[in-house]
Amino acid sequence: MTESSLRSAIIEELIKIAPDLDAADIDDDGLLHDDYDLDSMDSFNLASAIHQRLGINIPDSDFARLQSVGDLVRYLAQKA
Amino acid sequence: MSDFLMPSLGADMDSATLVEWLVKPGDSVKRGDVIAVVETAKGAIEIEVFESGVVDALLIEVETEIDVGTPLARIRGAQQSAEPPVSSPPMEAPSVASPVEAKAATEPEETEADQLIAPHPSPSSGERLRASPLARARSSQQQLDLEQMKGSGPAGAILARDLPADNQASEAVSRKAGKLGFDPGAMRKAIASAMARSKREIPHYYLQNRFDMSAAVTWLAEYNAGQEPAQRLILSALLLRATVLALQSYPEFNGFWQDEAFQPSTDIHLGMAINIRSLGLITPALRNLEQASLAEVMLKLQDVTKRARNGGLRSSEVGTATLTVTALGERGVDSVFGVIFPPQVAILGFGRMHREPVAVGDALAVRPIIQATLAADHRVSDGHRGALFLDRIGQLLNEPAKLAESSSIDKGAHHD
Structure with a gap:
């Protein structure tokens, strides 16, 4: 899977979790928690959606370190 | 025969707009069925009936604003006062009603949320198109054909968020709000009223x-x-x-x-x-x-x-x-x-x-x-x-x- 298809998959799942977010406002470097206001339930849902969609189980301890869409894309690109 | 009244939706909401009836006269309903959808400042809310019986008449037209306590429907064979309220169906019926439960005889009854995940009837041809008032208003402003839209709301109702983005709607907040069916102005007013009452009285x-x-x-x-x-x-x-x-x-x-x-x-x-x-x-x-x-x-x-x-x-x-x-x-x-x-x-x-x-x-x-x-x-x-x-x-x-x-x-x- 290419980085760009990983990115669009992540953004699609993010919008499902937080429909009040706008896809156009999301970029690689924005911080999920501080800039997009994701809370711990949103993060839980994102980890769960990534696991279901991409089959990649991100351990909780790793997930806590991944703070932006860019971080997630790079992490998943290594695992995929 | 009894009237089913518009239930209270909390201290900060006095009224809502009826978006859709999910039942028609002659339908059997049982406690906990979702029979209507209303749109409020806080988004679409599914209204559950708290008595069982047969719908005799629907008393309110779609797109009407209704106050809490307004009769919504007449239900035949309703047993709302004959049986003690059961607040948790999976468990045995409570032998001693708590003060709150006892009060429920005169108030809209609550039901277990988990049993309510019932499939909605899906819109079929010949039925009236399901759409929220906001979606109807926007679509006519933008001259869109609602028949062509796919609804994401309750029972497949078309909500404002299902409409394509309106180029003229520039302000970010109102765009987001519309997308979700929320009304930020009314929501602010509702919070203001409940919180002012709290600080005044408590x-x-x-x-x-x-x-x-x-x-x-x-x-x-x-x-x-x-x-x-x-x-x-x-x-x-x-x-x-x-x-x-x-x-x-x-x-x-x-x-x-x-x-x-x-x-x-x-x-x-x-x-x-x-x-x-x-x-x-x-x-x-x-x-x-x-x-x-x-x-x-x-x-x-x-x-x-x-x-x-x-x-x-x-x-x-x-x-x-x-x-x-x-x-x-x-x-x-x-x-x-x-x-x-x-x-x-x-x-x-x-x-x-x-x-x-x-x-x-x-x-x-x-x-x-x-x-x-x-x-x-x-x-x-x-x-x-x-x-x-x-x-x-x-x-x-x-x-x-x-x-x-x-x-x-x-x-x-x-x-x-």
Whole structure:
């Protein structure tokens, strides 16, 4: 899977979790928690959606370190 | 024969607009069926009927604004007063009705949320097109054909968010609000009215306590390490579970102030403050947590958060919480001193978890700390009991394995 298809998959799942977010406002470097206001339930849902969609189980301890869409894309690109 | 009245949707909502009937005259309905959808400042809400019978007549036209208490439908063979209210169908019928339950004979009855996940009839040809008033208004402004749209609302109703973006709608907030079916102006007004009433009528007192979360954090990390993402827990689930267990020993924080007296509730419906980005606040109830295990608390939290954001809450989840919990710590504040949502009598706040030096014995240690606060109604309880209640929650969080043990009532250490 290419980085760009990983990115669009992540953004699609993010919008499902937080429909009040706008896809156009999301970029690689924005911080999920501080800039997009994701809370711990949103993060839980994102980890769960990534696991279901991409089959990649991100351990909780790793997930806590991944703070932006860019971080997630790079992490998943290594695992995929 | 009886009239089914528009139920209360909480102290901050007096009216709503009927979007769609999901039943027609001649249909059989049973308690807990979703029979209509209304649109409110806080999004679309599904209205559940609280009696069983046959629909005789629908009394309100779609797109009418209806006040709480307005007759919506006439129901034949309704047995709303003959049978005692059962607030939790999966369990045996309560033998002694609590004051709150007893009152329910004259008030809209609540039903178990879990049994209501019934499939909606899907729109079929020949039926009236389902669409919210906002969606209808927008589509006619933009000269769009609603027939071509796919609805994402309850029963496939087309909501404003289903319409293509309007180039003329420039303001970001109104665009977001429209997308979700929320009305930020009305939501602000509703919050203003409930909170002003709270501060006018309720003599609040405030307490704060510092919880060492080491045990809870360690337990949670170990638990989650062995779970797939969908089975993991978040800290909020532990906080809610500890609150429920502590309430068993301190019932004076769970219930309503009504008719100049405290009406305790045996059911525990915790309201969870959920922020809708830049628009406002919703506090839907996680119902019957007294029967829920830790994993079930997590599932309910997940389910209700999702529906609150998407506008699919049910009438039994709105305005029925017996105690509210707010976890503003997610937004970085150390403490939150809440304003009680009437007619409730307390609100618990959990601040940001952060590492802090604390004295452990004679030495210093750095520990994960959460500041917990309680704002409570002084007409009902005193600071002494409030302090013990908070302390009990802290103790329970120190023994996280016990939180996971079972859903039964914990008789743990009492403090009297």
